[in-house]
Amino acid sequence: MSTEPSPSSPSPSPSLTERRKAATQLDIAHAAAELFATRGPDATTAEEIAQRAGIALRTFYRYFRSKQDAVGPLLTDGADRWRGLLENTVPGTPLGPALRAAAEQALAVPDAQAAEALLRTRGLLRAAGNDPALRAVWYRVNQESEERLVPVIASLMGTRVGPAEGDADGPADEGAGRLEVRLVAAAATDAVRIAMETWADTEAGAEGPGSPSDLAARCLERLLGGLDRV
Numbered sequence: 762m763s764t765e766p767s768p769s770s771p772s773p774s775p776s777l778t779e780r781r782k783a784a785t786q787l788d789i790a791h792a793a794a795e796l797f798a799t800r801g802p803d804a805t806t807a808e809e810i811a812q813r814a815g816i817a818l819r820t821f822y823r824y825f826r827s828k829q830d831a832v833g834p835l836l837t838d839g840a841d842r843w844r845g846l847l848e849n850t851v852p853g854t855p856l857g858p859a860l861r862a863a864a865e866q867a868l869a870v871p872d873a874q875a876a877e878a879l880l881r882t883r884g885l886l887r888a889a890g891n892d893p894a895l896r897a898v899w900y901r902v903n904q905e906s907e908e909r910l911v912p913v914i915a916s917l918m919g920t921r922v923g924p925a926e927g928d929a930d931g932p933a934d935e936g937a938g939r940l941e942v943r944l945v946a947a948a949a950t951d952a953v954r955i956a957m958e959t960w961a962d963t964e965a966g967a968e969g970p971g972s973p974s975d976l977a978a979r980c981l982e983r984l985l986g987g988l989d990r991v
Contacts, residue, residue, distance in 0.1 A: 783834070783937055786824050789814045789879065790835035793828060795931040798884025802829060802892040819913050829894040833902060840906035843867035843953070847913050856917050861981045864968070868953075876967040886961035907950040914949070915942045945985070952980035 775783070792813035796805040811821040831962045846863035874971040879990045889896040920938040956976035965971030 782824075785814075785816070785820075785835045787854065789816065789821060789824060789831050789839070790833065791878070793831040794835055794881040794885050797888045797895070798881060802888055802895050807831075829892065829898050832895070833898055835882065836885070836899060836902040837906070838878070839867055840883070840902065840909075840953075844906070844910055844913055847879075847910075847917065850917060854917075856914075856945070857985045858980070859917060860985060861978045864953055864977040864981055865974045868972070868977055870967045870972075870974075879967045879973060882897065882957070883961045886958060903950055903954050907946050910946040910950060911942055914946045918945070920944060948984055949981065952984050953977045956980045 774939060784843060789810060793805070793810045796810060796813060807821055807825075808818050810828055810831055811818045821831070825833075833916075843863050846866055848862065850859045868879070870879060885895070886899065889899050915938075918938075919942070920942055934937070957973055960971065960973045960976055963971060968974065
C-alpha cells in the first residue's frame with residue numbers, strides 16, 4: 762500500500778443558482794416522501810407531489826423523470842453528509858474508527874427537523890418494499906454513494922487509486938490498492954444500507970439503541986473492525 766495520498770483539488774463552491782436548484786429538489790423530495798409514506802407510491806401522483814411542494818407540474822418534470830425519482834435527493838442527503846465528514850477527518854485517524862464516527866454523526870438527530878427527515882426515510886424504505894421503482898432508486902443512490910466514496914477512502918488510506926487491476930497501463934501495486942479501496946467503499950456503504958433497512962423494519966426511535974446511528978456503528982464495527990489497524 763502506498764503512503765502517498767491521491768492528489769485532489771478543492772471543489773468549487775456551488776453557485777446561488779445551483780443552491781436554489783438543490784433546495785427546490787429537496788423540497789420536492791420531502792413532499793414525495795410524505796405522500797409515499799402516508800398513501801403509498803401507487804396512490805400518489807406526480808401532480809400531487811408538485812402541489813404539496815408548491816410548484817408547477819412542469820417544474821417537477823424539469824427536475825425528475827418520475828415520481829419515484831423525486832425522493833433521490835432525500836436519500837442522497839445522508840450519504841453526502843457522511844462523505845463530507847469523512848473528507849474532514851483528522852489525518853492519521855485509523856480508518857475503522859473514522860468510518861464509524863462519521864456514520865454516527867451523519868445519522869445523528871440533533872434537532873426535531875433531523876429526526877423528522879430520518880422518519881421520512883423509514884417511511885420510504887417501507888414503501889419501497891412493495892414498489893420496485895422506488896426500491897431501484899434506493900439501490901441507485903447507494904451505488905452512486907459507493908462510487909463517490911472511493912476517492913475519499915483512498916485518501917484516508919493513503920492509497921493512490923490507479924487503473925483497474927490487470928490494466929497494462931498501471932503497476933500491480935496500484936491495481937491492488939484500487940481493489941482494496943473499492944472493497945472498503947463497497948463494504949462500508951452496504952453496512953450503512955443494511956443498518957437503515959434493518960431499522961426501517963422496526964419501531965425503534967431515531968436515536969438511542971436500535972436507531973440508525975447505533976445500528977450503523979455496530980454494522981461497521983463488526984464488518985470493518987480489522988481496519989482499526991490500517
